[in-house]
Amino acid sequence: MSNDSNTSESHVESHTGLPLFTRCAANPILTQSHWPYPINSVLNAGVVRLPDGDTLLLCRVEDRRGLSHLCAARSANGVDNWVIDPQPTLAPCPREFPEEIWGIEDPRITYVPELEQYAVAYTSFARGGPGVSLALTRDFKTFERYGVIMQPEDKDAALLPRRIGGRWALIHRPVTTLGAHMWISYSPDLRHWGGHKIMLEARRGGWWDANKIGLSSPPIETPKGWLTI
Amino acid sequence: MRHTASGSIYRLGLALFDLEQPEICLQRGDSWVFGPEEWYERHGDVNDVVFPCGQTIGADGDTINLYYGAADSSMALATGSITALLAWLDANSGSDEEWNRERGRSARIG
Numbered sequence: 001m002s003n004d005s006n007t008s009e010s011h012v013e014s015h016t017g018l019p020l021f022t023r024c025a026a027n028p029i030l031t032q033s034h035w036p037y038p039i040n041s042v043l044n045a046g047v048v049r050l051p052d053g054d055t056l057l058l059c060r061v062e063d064r065r066g067l068s069h070l071c072a073a074r075s076a077n078g079v080d081n082w083v084i085d086p087q088p089t090l091a092p093c094p095r096e097f098p099e100e101i102w103g104i105e106d107p108r109i110t111y112v113p114e115l116e117q118y119a120v121a122y123t124s125f126a127r128g129g130p131g132v133s134l135a136l137t138r139d140f141k142t143f144e145r146y147g148v149i150m151q152p153e154d155k156d157a158a159l160l161p162r163r164i165g166g167r168w169a170l171i172h173r174p175v176t177t178l179g180a181h182m183w184i185s186y187s188p189d190l191r192h193w194g195g196h197k198i199m200l201e202a203r204r205g206g207w208w209d210a211n212k213i214g215l216s217s218p219p220i221e222t223p224k225g226w227l228t229i
Numbered sequence: 230m231r232h233t234a235s236g237s238i239y240r241l242g243l244a245l246f247d248l249e250q251p252e253i254c255l256q257r258g259d260s261w262v263f264g265p266e267e268w269y270e271r272h273g274d275v276n277d278v279v280f281p282c283g284q285t286i287g288a289d290g291d292t293i294n295l296y297y298g299a300a301d302s303s304m305a306l307a308t309g310s311i312t313a314l315l316a317w318l319d320a321n322s323g324s325d326e327e328w329n330r331e332r333g334r335s336a337r338i339g
Contacts, residue, residue, distance in 0.1 A: 012260075012261070012262045012263065012317075020262050020263070020309055020313060020314065020317060021262070021263050021295065021307040021308065021309045022307060022308050022309070023267065023305065023306070023307045024305065024306040024307065024308065026306075027267065027269060027299070027305040027306060028269045028299055028302075028303035028304060028305045029303075029304055029305060029306050030303060030304035031302070031303040031304075032302075032303075040274075041273070041274055041301060041302045041303070042302075042303060042304055043280070043298030043299075043301050043302060043303065043304065044280050044282045044297075044298035044301075045282055045283060045296055045298070045304055046282050046283045047282070047283025047284055047285055047294075047296045048283065048285070049285045049286075055285055055294075057283075057296060057304065059304060060282075060298070062274075078285060078294055078306070079306065106280075106282055107282060108282050108283060109283055160251065164249060164250075164251060165249070169251060171251075184251055184252050197252040198252070199246065199251065199252050199254065200244060200254055200257065203325065203327075203328070207325075208240060208242070208260060208261045209242055209261070212237075216241060216280065216281040216282065216297075217281045217282055217283045217284045217295065217296075218283065218284075219246065219251075220284070220286070220293070220311060221248070222311060222315060224245060224255075224315055225245040225246050225247055225248055225255050225256075226245065226246040226247075226248060226251055227243070227245055227311065227314060227315065228243070228244045228245070228246060229241050229242070229243060229281060229295070
């Protein structure tokens with residue numbers, strides 16, 4: 001089934017003529033068949049390298065009802081021999097957080113040195129539509145939930161790892177009738193958000209990034225700026 | 230994301246934002262850099278999706294291990310270089326005249 005001959009290379013080349021991205025020969029590295037309990041699919045994982053060197057994927061897992069929760073998978077080399085939590089790591093908690101009644105999805109993880117904690121920004125899904133929720137954790141076992149920090153319709157959010165001008169910064173993607181664009185908002189305490197500014201607008205017409213544009217993985221801090229995919 | 234007659238295609242592009250004023254976009258890639266090609270990216274619960282939510286950086290400080298959801302069904306991994314991505318942006322941004330004009334105008338107003 002899988003392409004077992006060689007790694008597959010993206011057709012887009014770098015300045016050196018080498019591909020910009022090279023796919024892992026073991027792809028797909030995690031499927032529903034790996035899971036220790038019955039699920040429908042595994043997708044869109046938040047990622048972090050733990051202090052012991054292990055790679056942790058906080059996977060969005062869609063259960064057989066069609067609702068999503070988050071489940072951690074750990075691996076020493078980040079490719080195989082995944083150790084998967086035997087039950088959901090962060091499950092929806094609709095009694096206390098009704099915005100999660102249809103599940104939680106698409107986490108982005110940021111390690112925040114000032115807090116010595118990981119910030120997990122994820123999509124909470126309910127009748128009002130998808131919104132952005134935040135939880136903090138030190139160990140991916142217990143989580144402190146902050147609830148909804150950006151009301152629907154909004155998703156694809158990640159916290160920057162440090163304050164900008166004294167305030168925390170969150171990238172997110174609200175939807176309006178005119179399109180879906182990347183925004184950034186600021187907060188003194190991770191709970192109250194303002195200073196909203198548009199970061200990047202979706203283009204129009206035939207452009208490849210027309211109509212909808214959103215953050216993928218959390219930005220990477222480089223000397224030239226925040227590199228964003 | 231591109232809407233087509235047969236649905237939507239999720240692809241990846243690059244942009245660079247100012248370190249201390251991240252709402253300022255310094256560079257925006259002209260074209261996408263990674264899209265659905267392999268069977269596990271093209272066929273699944275939602276076809277034609279590559280969707281990364283995270284990465285790790287290698288011990289060399291340059292290797293990027295990008296983990297992505299493939300076709301809303303499985304997890305996959307692709308590897309790149311931060312240096313190469315930044316160099317690609319240098320060589321492949323700024324061809325959108327509409328966007329350049331907008332930025333010029335807002336810079337003059339600001």
